[in-house]
Amino acid sequence: xxxxRPTPHGLKLAxxxxxxxxxxxxxxTEGISAEARDAWKQYQRVKAIAFxxxxxxxxxxxxxxxNEAATxxxxxxxxxxxxxx
Amino acid sequence: MTNTxxxxxxxxxxxMAADSLDDFVKSRTQRSxxxxxxxxxxARHTARRQRKIxxxxxxxxxxxEERPLPVAGFGRWVGLIEADIPEPQGGxxxxxxxxxxxxxxxxxxxxxxxxxxxxxxxxYAAAARFGGPIDxxxxxxxxxxxxxxxxxxxxxxxxxxxxxxxxxPAKQLAGGVRKLLTSGLDTL
Numbered sequence: 386x387x388x389x390r391p392t393p394h395g396l397k398l399a400x401x402x403x404x405x406x407x408x409x410x411x412x413x414t415e416g417i418s419a420e421a422r423d424a425w426k427q428y429q430r431v432k433a434i435a436f437x438x439x440x441x442x443x444x445x446x447x448x449x450x451x452n453e454a455a456t457x458x459x460x461x462x463x464x465x466x467x468x469x470x
Numbered sequence: 471m472t473n474t475x476x477x478x479x480x481x482x483x484x485x486m487a488a489d490s491l492d493d494f495v496k497s498r499t500q501r502s503x504x505x506x507x508x509x510x511x512x513a514r515h516t517a518r519r520q521r522k523i524x525x526x527x528x529x530x531x532x533x534x535e536e537r538p539l540p541v542a543g544f545g546r547w548v549g550l551i552e553a554d555i556p557e558p559q560g561g562x563x564x565x566x567x568x569x570x571x572x573x574x575x576x577x578x579x580x581x582x583x584x585x586x587x588x589x590x591x592x593x594y595a596a597a598a599r600f601g602g603p604i605d606x607x608x609x610x611x612x613x614x615x616x617x618x619x620x621x622x623x624x625x626x627x628x629x630x631x632x633x634x635x636x637x638x639p640a641k642q643l644a645g646g647v648r649k650l651l652t653s654g655l656d657t658l
Contacts, residue, residue: 399478402481409494409497409498409499410499413495413499417495421491425491425494432482436482
């Protein structure tokens with residue numbers, strides 16, 4: 386009846402994807418500045434850390450690794466918000 | 471994990487793999503429309519003794535199984551194709567097809583055609599108005615004038631030109647189209 390139950394992690398990823406779309410649309414309209422390129426590189430680095438541990442249901446990840454990934458995900462989303470707004 | 475979440479994760483992972491910010495922006499903002507020719511000449515047979523229209527239908531069906539993709543046709547009329555590509559009929563109203571794509575909100579066209587347009591000049595003018603890249607797959611055996619037009623259309627719009635043989639396995643054309651498609655923001 387209601388479909389799959391949303392999870393906080395899933396919703397964060399959905400927000401991230403939507404923010405990336407918004408960023409792409411903005412750049413598609415305004416053009417790509419040097420600042421945007423630098424900020425994007427930084428965002429990609431943080432995002433890579435977030436996704437290195439994003440399959441956090443895996444028992445193989447330590448608690449420290451999961452915390453690092455969660456922190457990186459938060460920082461990546463914050464960085465994206467700054468890029469978009 | 472739900473299909474939706476898998477899709478989102480896949481999208482986010484792909485954006486990490488983008489070669490450049492330019493590629494990322496293009497991948498997220500590209501709105502592609504596949505324009506297929508169903509003019510009367512598509513009733514002719516390929517080297518495999520299959521009608522060109524039937525070979526094309528196989529290719530389009532294969533692509534649609536993989537991902538949603540808006541498809542429009544041009545022949546006796548121009549319009550969106552909701553089910554099968556129509557039976558071959560009419561001429562090649564390329565200008566009207568390009569204008570139709572623009573009206574639908576596409577910013578990228580992939581054209582599959584086997585012949586000369588009804589009017590090359592109006593087609594070039596429509597392409598200039600469109601403003602986005604037009605990638606063209608020219609179906610081999612259609613004649614030198616048609617091939618020349620197709621190549622010019624792609625060149626003038628910053629698109630790519632490929633000659634394909636519908637007598638070859640469907641994967642040749644399907645693979646070519648697949649390479650041109652990106653995740654995009656949404657479908658038309």
